[in-house]
Amino acid sequence: MKKMTDKPLILILGDQLSPDLSSLAAAPDAPVLMAELPDEASYVRHHQQKITLIFSAMRHFSKALEQSGRAVTYLRYATEPTINSFTDAVKMMMQRDGYNRLLLTEPAEWRLMQEVESWADTLGIGVEILPDTRFLATHQEFADWADGKKQLRMEFFYREMRRKTGLLMDGDEPLGGQWNYDADNRKKLPKGHTTPPRLHFAPDDVTQEVMQFVAQHFGNHIGTLDNFAWPVTAAQAEAQFAHWLDFCLPQFGDYQDAMKTDAAFLYHGLVGASLNIGLLNPLEVCRAVEARYHSGQAPLNAVEGFIRQILGWREFIRGLYWLKMPGYGDSNYFDHHRALPDFYYSGDTDMACMHAAIGATREHAYAHHIQRLMVTGNFAL
Incomplete structure (x- = not known):
């Protein structure tokens, strides 16, 4: 292991692609670690468009950070065969560059918070977790x-x-x-x-590369990539939102x-x-x-x-x-245990509302609240 450095390493998660993130603001000159990880991409069978969106947006954000002067270590999916989790990635950075302090904005999931909070004991690294100030209530x-x-x-x-x-x-x-x-x-x-009509975005070169990768590695996940048109940068998201405001x-x-x-x-x-x-x-x-x-x-x-x-x-x-x-994750108020039928994921059913709602989800990775609550949600009950 290299000689330890007092400079902290900032870990940025895939849902933390904000330039005003609390961890970035706390250490303006600190280097950043971002990683596309098998464990994160497969702990549930995410929609193909969701994986594409997050990986493409991460790659765009890492470039923006580098252009602003940040040093960024970006680990692409499966480029390091032994790195499958955030624990693996942090351990590698400690061994390679001698980091002994880690800074991050709090994860949005309990399972990740448990993993992060274990690192002081399991990896011997100091971990500082900052609140996510993008939310309005603590x-x-x-x-x-x-x-x-x-x-x-x-x-x-x-x-x-x-x-x-x-x-x-x-x-x-x-x-x-x-x-x-x-x-x-x-x-x-x-x-x-x-x-x-809605404002959408044709996939750029970065997104097209990610789409090819997702089709290769996650082509058996739910959904298709044919209609992918989600914003992958802040500029695109702001443009789409402005269009919605007007029309x-x-x-x-x-x-x-x-x-x-x-x-x-x-x-x-x-x-x-x-x-x-x-x-x-x-x-x-x-x-x-x-x-x-x-x-x-x-x-x-x-x-x-x-x-x-x-x-x-x-x-x-x-x-x-x-x-x-x-x-809360294991709660089951109605004590239901039957498995959902296959058509709940394929949309292959004569029930028109279910077919339409599931079909739209497969095509666009989207369903609005009435489809989720009144159609697919009610059926699941």
Whole structure:
């Protein structure tokens, strides 16, 4: 092992592709480690487009870091046969370059947090875990809010987040006099209604290389790569979001709960993946949507309905996950044990709604909330 260095190594995970990440901000000159890992790509059978998105976005982000002056060690999938996990990658960097301190922003998954927290003992490296400041509620804030409550309701947590951020507030009261406009967001699409075209991106050279690799190594996973068009850089994500603001947000609220055959996206924002891997900032997204209401470009029911998904549901589910884990992962309220049928993954069924929802997921790696909750989710129950 080389002589130890006091300079920390920053580990950046595949869903932490944000230039303002807390670990990067804490050590502006520290080198970075990023890795495409077999364990991460295969611990569940991820959709082929999900693997493509994350690996391509990681490669683009690592280049951006290098162009900003960062030293980056980027380990591509299977280039080092003995490196399968983050533990393997960190151990290799310790042996090769003599690191004795590791800095990272907290993982978003319990299993990864357990792995990271073991390294001080198993690898003998100092580990500093920083909070993920891209989220708007800390774990402690959620725990304090939940303490003593018999039921944890998203709606009431959402109101606290509105007060905290000031989004859609008029002093201490909600804009428009009510907190939630969900009752206004259940209209059917008119007969013959045509939704606007969406801004997508043809795969660039980096993405095409990843697609070839994914087809070779993960071609038996669910989904296809034929329609891959997701943003893989912050610039692409911002452009897609700006296009949605102009052409979709005004009618998002009215038709938020609608479904239409052969119209996978309708008026939905398609920002979930970009938010989850760090290409978009959730508070900035919410403020941009709020600004459309104040400028008269979008109605309140559309703006509130969208902001609730991020400020309410996204923050609430994250808080609940960390509050209830690890037991939450094994919970089975209805004591169900039957396996799902094969057509739940293939879409090969005469049930029209199931066929459409699963088919869209296979083609686009996407299903909006009504498809997930009311169709595939209800069937699974």
